[in-house]
Amino acid sequence: MPPEQRPALWWLFAGITLFATMDAAAKWVGRTYPLTAAVWLRYLIPTLMVGGYLFATRGWKFAHTPNPRVQILRGLSLVTSTLCFWTALHHLPLVEAATVSFVGPTIVVIFSSFLLGERPRRAHWVALGLGFTGVLIALRPGLAHTGIGAVAALGSATFYSLYLVLTRKVSGDEDSLSLLFHANAIGAIALTIAAPATARMPAGWAEWLILPSLGIFGTLGHWFMIKAYSHADASTLAPFMYVQLLVATFWGWLIYDNLPDGFTLLGMLVILSSGLYVLNDGRRAARQARADEVASTPE
Template sequence: MTGPALDSVQEHRQRLIGIGLMCGAVATFACLDAIGKYLGTRMDVLQVVAVRYASAFVLTLLISNPIVRPGLLRTAKPLLQIGRSALLLGSTFFNFMAFRYLQLDEALAILFSTPFMVAILAGPMLGEWVGWRRWIAIGVGFAGVMVVIRPGFGGLHWAAMLSGASAVCYAFYGITTRMLARYDSSQTTLFYSNLFGTAIMLPVLPFVWTPPRSVLDGVLMVAMGAFGAFGHYLLIVAHRHAPASVLSPFMYTQLIWATTFGYLVFANVPNHWTLTGAAIVIGSGLYLLHRERRTHGTVAPNEPR
């Protein structure tokens, strides 16, 4: 196998690797969100956000730092790095605030409008145009989210607006992550994310700090940073293997983890609407994976699908 056929097979393999990394990332984020929701009931949300970044920064610094990686701080797009880091910080803050008032599955179901926004933005901003089949699959997945939150049926809590703001930040974060994947290393991008969040939040920490109530709280504060750093590293690497429009629908799988943790940790029993919506979301993601595996080898690399 040579020429275009070999290139197509290799690109197909890269996309599947990216999808696998994306699924691993969102599973890790579900752990981070569950810890963030728990700690948010025991301390100020600003403290939770600050500790999340500070612990992630320290942990990653032990493994990847300018001493062992001399070119770590070198970036071709410094302003884009700052903008991406600010978007992630905003998404994290809005998300953790929403967790104080909403169940995990409710907050994340709203956040899952992100793939729809990414699909709209990826064309004009990245040149990654989405074909009609993927539009339909994304639309079906979004409909599953609507089944979960049921707008207009009993009304939404005002905190849903916080989840909406988090979704907007996260959509642009996904786009800028893909942009930076063309210029900077994964380690550089992760380093700047943690550095920016730590630099912004540490000055705030003395004004909101309260000591952990238990050893478990202290352990979870560190673990939150570890999950955050590892999850975002997987996300950054995933965007090196596949376009944002291919990866973003698979964040829907986080709904499964969110529902599971919500039940096990917070005794939030999902209702039949949540289960029905989750089934639709999962079905949409499986169809996208099926299309990726079946058609990529026979479609020209730049042809929308």
């Protein structure tokens, strides 16, 4: 990695650590606090933080967007993904829920072909098959974890993949802070009707500490990821994203005394191999394209 891109790793690792910590905290507080209300706070706090900053720097039109329909769909996809993932956390060990979420990048292939008109390469379909195989190994349906936990984990990965593709669709029209604000604001608004009915005052110091931290960790995590991708491209950072599984494993061991078993570790490796396979194929295709360009240049 070139020296000018190395700061991207520090921003990336900071963002990953915050996301994994947020998931561990969500699993903890979800045992006693209503799920919908917790997710509502998760999105309300970033909305107020980012929205306040944008209002102070851009004035009354800070919330204007040229793509309102896509932004609404982005926000609904993201908040649904969170609801599904936190539901999965209630039924699955932290590491297994995190493992399933990493099949998301391969699901992006399907949505990209329909929504962006992109033509997936054969490597993408191979990776998609490998990723789902890894999920089946890690969750081993019918043998260990069945029911809503497995379905919710896969649902979370699917909705988050849709969110990523929609983000790519509008990223050329709006800056990163605007995208961050709208994603959180739509989620907060969508839950404002139902969540307050189930919300209650936090009970005990743990809930008082954890509930606000969910929104703060989410906001800072997204901001750090934005900083990371401003220093390096996605293909450069992709292999390091799997560090999040290590952080999730650490929190699962420290807080819940739970370590991944052999099936989960094997599923992790299969999902990891699917992502690295796509990354390697993309780099090989890019090298071939550059070589063809050089070969076709007249001397």
